[in-house]
Amino acid sequence: MPELNIAIDAMGGDNGPSIVIEALQRAVSNYPNTHFTVFGHQDQINPLLKQYHLKESTAVSVVHAEQTILMDDKPGQSLRSKPNSSMRLALQALANEQCHAMVCGGNTGALMTNAYFTVKTLPGVLRPALMTAIPNRVGGKSFLLDLGANASCDSDTLFQFGVMGSVAAEYLLDIEKPKISLLNMGEEEIKGSDVVRNAAARLSQCEGLNYNGFIEGNHLFSGRSDVIVCDGFVGNIALKSCEGLATFIIEQMRETLNSHWLYRFFFKFLQRRTHKSWDRLKPDHYNGASLIGLRQVVIKSHGSANAEAFYSAIQQAVAEAHEQLPDRIKNRVEAVLSEQP
Template sequence: MKIAIDGMGGDHAPKEILEGVFQAVEDFQDIEFLVYGDEAKMAPYLKSHNRVKVIHCAEVIEGTDEPVRAVRRKKDASMVKMAHAVADGEADACVSAGNTGALMAAGLFVVHRIDGIDRPALSTTLPTLDGAGFDMLDLGANADAKPENLLQYAIMGSIYAKKVRGIEKPTVGLLNIGTEEKKGNDLTKHAFTLLKECEDIHFIGNVEARELLNHVADVVVTDGFTGNMVLKTIEGVAGNMFSMLKDAFMSSTKTKLAAVMMKNNLKEIKTKMDYTEYGGAALFGLKAPVVKAHGSSNAKAFYSAIRQTHLMVEHEVCETIDSTISKEN
């Protein structure tokens, strides 16, 4: 398979991006990489390898660029050229740690939606206390949603959980303010009925935000506004929790000694709560895998996004979504 890479996207590009790519080259013998970016800037971090091809691009989409305008005007940007490689059949999938809005725009306008998908959804695997994780969508591709969109999110999330994460019968929960069937607003009430009637998913009902990290469901669906708020809340709480722990352990000689003794345990907890360990955020509903690595990705995090993309291509996630949605329609 061939995977296109935005070599210039992300806070630590191109160094960390290329280090992640070359690690993946060693671990996955069936991947060829097409790396798009400024050759001069990437040169210090490039290695000669017959499965890595570099394509020079004169432009870069910056984090401050307006997404749609940038994709339409910066025709020679690494992210845009990467997306065109997928659309033209030169690559099977693409990965970028760059501007999230621009990547979504490139996915929509260049790679294109699967027929029957009204609105693609952004999803990632978030941590749970048992280490298993859960997939949540939408995380911000669309601020608003209709009940039919949430049904499609549930179908796509279930397919991903089964094929990529190996869950035989993934459970699906609808994020709500209570577990009772009649709880919520018009969106969740109507979505509940659609989800309950769908035979392609294992719907378990409404789930509350406070139970998410307890692995209450394998897939959780909601509108993009709510999903993005939940994602950033989890990020903020996890980050601040570790800051508070660090301050507490550094407060005295006694606590510093305790920190030394608990060093490995604390690292284990931090790793478990770091969702970048699970890979990137996939834009579900497109004709090919488009994966967004975290903007601050180091080599390990970008490698995880590549591993996730490899699994999506290998297990034909987009093709299965296509055939399932066609059946529903």
């Protein structure tokens, strides 16, 4: 009997089910003790399963969904008007504990809304947050949250993000007493809004947490912090700015390399010797944002993800399900709240 059952929404994202089934082929090969339940329109999914030499079996099953939530659907409207969408049916299977985790590359707002009302948050958790891993210069990873699930947050919510991120870093990154920082406009204690300063006071007073002070945007990738906390407005802009800068640098490098054969020669020479470093920085390896704070594991894949990136999101789902991350967060949140005056 499979150890895990992972729900896959095959219809979300910009590229449709083709990249999802391609990623699924790799997942089935690498996770032999895991079952994958694919939700979507069977007329589109079944030919792809045949194309990638997959068939409904102990490894893969298909749940037909007549409706699809589109990328431009409004979150509230999708909740009311599309109860039989692939996203909603996958989340319902998760809420009914028929599956252990769910991966979706569709509409972020719709996923947030549908997950909030279907799967629901853990007891005591005020709001779920989107969390992703980012590379750091010391050779490891750090977690950044929130990435846009909550445009504004009060100090209690930021405090809980720190607690949840700390649990995730401890069990997913194998870091003992992860260092937590708040993303701020300066490192001095007097900097930032009242909300950020109050959250800092709460984090620093909690004995079970390793609070490391404020951190500025230029230290996001420094490795000084294992968990970096901010509201969704700041986090989304920070992450998208980094992605935009990375794209700009790559485009500039490509233009320079294409300008002369000698540049291309030296780049190939250098690339062979720095393969591991380049590979660690590939964005595909960091696809998959956790909707942390829910009662079950929900992973949001980037809408424009390719098959390799979607496979990374599946890896994240399997890892969190194996670690039973929601239960660990539930226990830590309950312990922390019981200590509060």
